[in-house]
Amino acid sequence: MILRVGPVQASALEIYVFDLIFDDPCCEDDQQPFPGNFDGRRLTVDDPDVAWYVLVDASNSADCDKDYQLRDALQAIQRRVARAIPCS
Numbered sequence: 001m002i003l004r005v006g007p008v009q010a011s012a013l014e015i016y017v018f019d020l021i022f023d024d025p026c027c028e029d030d031q032q033p034f035p036g037n038f039d040g041r042r043l044t045v046d047d048p049d050v051a052w053y054v055l056v057d058a059s060n061s062a063d064c065d066k067d068y069q070l071r072d073a074l075q076a077i078q079r080r081v082a083r084a085i086p087c088s
Contacts, residue, residue, distance in 0.1 A: 001045040001084050012070035016058035048084040
């Protein structure tokens with residue numbers, strides 16, 4: 001799945017999902033890596049189930065930081081990814 005993202009969504013992804021601090025989790029509770037790639041304008045999602053959980057964690061982090069604009073941007077991506085998850 002490939003999603004186009006706007007500038008605010010791109011900033012949110014860079015800060016809360018693809019920041020280097022998350023590349024190598026040091027604790028079990030750390031955020032897992034995003035299953036896909038981001039090139040600044042397009043987000044590639046390889047596993048929507050895992051991506052959804054990573055985006056939930058990221059939007060919760062933005063909320064805790066009181067960064068509501070980026071939280072909302074992440075939640076918009078999260079909803080788009082959720083539509084790609086097959087119902088079981």
